[in-house]
Amino acid sequence: MARTKSWRRRAGGVELEPLRVAVIGAGYWGPNLIRNFEACPVADLRTVCDLDIERARRVLGRHTTVAATTSLDEVLADDEIEAVAVATPARTHLEIVLAALDAGKHVLVEKPLAASVAEGRKLVEAAAARDLVLMCDHTYCFTPAVARIRELVHAGELGEIQWVDSVRINLGLVQTDVDVLWDLAPHDLSILEFILPEGREPLAVAAHGADPIGAGRSCVGYLTLPLRHGAIAHVHVNWLSPTKIRTTVIGGSKRTLVWDDLNPTQRISIYDRGVDLTEANVTGELRREALVSYRMGDMLAPALHEGEALQQVVTEFATAVREGRAPLTDGQAGLRVLRILEAASESLGWGGTMVPLGAWK
Ligand SMILES: NC(=O)c1ccc[n+]([C@@H]2O[C@H](COP(=O)([O-])OP(=O)(O)OC[C@H]3O[C@@H](n4cnc5c(N)ncnc54)[C@H](O)[C@@H]3O)[C@@H](O)[C@H]2O)c1
Numbered sequence: 001m002a003r004t005k006s007w008r009r010r011a012g013g014v015e016l017e018p019l020r021v022a023v024i025g026a027g028y029w030g031p032n033l034i035r036n037f038e039a040c041p042v043a044d045l046r047t048v049c050d051l052d053i054e055r056a057r058r059v060l061g062r063h064t065t066v067a068a069t070t071s072l073d074e075v076l077a078d079d080e081i082e083a084v085a086v087a088t089p090a091r092t093h094l095e096i097v098l099a100a101l102d103a104g105k106h107v108l109v110e111k112p113l114a115a116s117v118a119e120g121r122k123l124v125e126a127a128a129a130r131d132l133v134l135m136c137d138h139t140y141c142f143t144p145a146v147a148r149i150r151e152l153v154h155a156g157e158l159g160e161i162q163w164v165d166s167v168r169i170n171l172g173l174v175q176t177d178v179d180v181l182w183d184l185a186p187h188d189l190s191i192l193e194f195i196l197p198e199g200r201e202p203l204a205v206a207a208h209g210a211d212p213i214g215a216g217r218s219c220v221g222y223l224t225l226p227l228r229h230g231a232i233a234h235v236h237v238n239w240l241s242p243t244k245i246r247t248t249v250i251g252g253s254k255r256t257l258v259w260d261d262l263n264p265t266q267r268i269s270i271y272d273r274g275v276d277l278t279e280a281n282v283t284g285e286l287r288r289e290a291l292v293s294y295r296m297g298d299m300l301a302p303a304l305h306e307g308e309a310l311q312q313v314v315t316e317f318a319t320a321v322r323e324g325r326a327p328l329t330d331g332q333a334g335l336r337v338l339r340i341l342e343a344a345s346e347s348l349g350w351g352g353t354m355v356p357l358g359a360w361k
Helices: 030-039 053-060 072-077 090-102 117-129 144-154 180-195 284-291 309-323 331-349
Strands: 009-011 014-016 019-024 043-049 067-069 083-086 106-110 134-137 161-171 204-210 220-226 232-238 240-252 256-260 268-277 292-300
Touching: 014 309, 019 030, 019 072, 019 309, 030 043, 030 053, 030 309, 043 053, 043 072, 043 309, 053 067, 072 090, 083 090, 083 309, 090 106, 090 117, 106 117, 106 309, 117 134, 117 331, 134 309, 134 331, 144 180, 144 240, 144 256, 144 268, 161 180, 180 204, 180 220, 180 232, 180 240, 180 331, 204 331, 220 331
Parallel strands: 019 043, 019 083, 043 067, 083 106, 106 134, 161 232
Antiparallel strands: 009 014, 161 240, 204 220, 220 232, 240 256, 256 268, 268 292
């Protein structure tokens, strides 16, 4: 018998009925969703579904009232369950998410939204046609650091964004079904699309990859993304690096921001330093020297609260359903990331050719 959170809790000052949810998939990532739904005041975890019943039971532990099942059909036929969170491999998202939407359930689906743009579009259209919430778990967008970066960029604190350099490398699990771009770059791309203001979106993508260990797919990947107004973004993802680096640098016309996600005491540093070009009425060599000037101002490290991003994700999902609004990272956001990934694969196949992305929003 599933436990019932029959009480109401406050979320953002408003009383909300906890959302009755099931988690589908209890492999590597599913247990994180399960733990966070269990701790979420506006969610009521009823069922965990995995093809491997022992896995589902093990995650829940012996002292639980949450049901475990191997049957997705059983979950979807349960009228008490209002929503599902899908943490199964990307190749299964289309079938599972469509079935859930058909059964009238709201869906939180892990990144990437689906295995292709065509599949992702089907999910977005199905959710819209049924007036159901479809949220894609772009976890990093819910970290305090990324939330602050977005605020700073949108408030114009960095000035016009000129360049972004994102590095996500470590000794990673070499996946059997996807390359390093599809495995790790969704994080960087979802962050990019979340923080960039309208008008700075990527126009195209060129991808380069290497498979020096003979894994059968790229283990090292580089994406170059020209942005509007002459700006550029670069993403480096790598499963083969013995040292772990998670750093994003965002250069603006006023300030440059460095986000080092592995430095909990100073994740964000904002430098009032950069290079300016000044107008000068001189010619030749003298002109070049006169035009370039260096700003050497202060560095500021804003205080950030610490908090688990996934708790924000599940709370945003439940709250969006209850408030009948689109979540912060909706199906469209998932689709935008898929468009870049698919174009990147195309570029990789052509040896790194720049592939245009077309209309962004
Ligand atoms: N947000 C993040 O930071 C993050 C991190 C890691 C993985 N992920 C995403 O989470 C998803 C799952 O990845 P994972 O590494 O946990 O995979 P996994 O292979 O470890 O686990 C998947 C689980 O789903 C179960 N499953 C598969 N098909 C099912 C079905 N039809 N019904 C019920 N259960 C089924 C499997 O038995 C398995 O236990 C992927 O989309 C991945 O990209 C997200």
